Amino acid sequence: MTEPPPRFLLLGRPDCPLCEELYGGLMEALAGRPADVDTADVDSRPEWRRRYGLRIPVLLDAWNEVVCEGRFDAQALEDAMRSRP
Numbered sequence: 062m063t064e065p066p067p068r069f070l071l072l073g074r075p076d077c078p079l080c081e082e083l084y085g086g087l088m089e090a091l092a093g094r095p096a097d098v099d100t101a102d103v104d105s106r107p108e109w110r111r112r113y114g115l116r117i118p119v120l121l122d123a124w125n126e127v128v129c130e131g132r133f134d135a136q137a138l139e140d141a142m143r144s145r146p
Contacts, residue, residue, distance in 0.1 A: 066095035066096050066097055067095075067096050067097070067122070067123065067141070067142050068096070068097045068098075068099075068122070068123040069087070069096065069097070069098045069099070069120055069121065069122060069123070069128065069141075070098075070099050070100070070101060070120070070121045070125075071083065071084055071087065071098060071099070071100045071101070071118060071119070071120050071121075072100075072101055072102075072103040072109055072113050072117055072118065072119045072120075072121065073100065073101075073102070073103060073117050073118040073119075074102060074103060074104065074117060075102065077117065077118065079117070079118055079131065079132070080117060080118040082132070082133065083118040083120065083129070083131075083132065083133045084100065084118070085133075086132075086133030086135070087120065087133055087138065090133070090135050090138055091138075096142070103117050103119070113130075116130045116131070117130070118130065118131070120133075120138075122141050126141075128141045
């Protein structure tokens with residue numbers, strides 16, 4: 062049986078240069094690799110805004126654990142992809 066690809070959620074805001082930079086680094090690192098990446102506006106849910114509103118961009122894994130924030134961290138992504146079944 063094939064494992065599902067890792068899932069990530071990038072929380073940010075429209076027109077946020079740091080968010081765009083993190084997304085670009087993420088897409089480059091994942092090029093050709095199976096992974097599901099969703100993006101969402103941190104202000105779209107009150108709990109996200111409270112928890113992450115001042116920390117964006119924030120990349121979360123499928124278990125809502127922070128992979129990286131502020132800037133893309135390739136090593137943190139690799140660790141996240143290996144750490145969960």
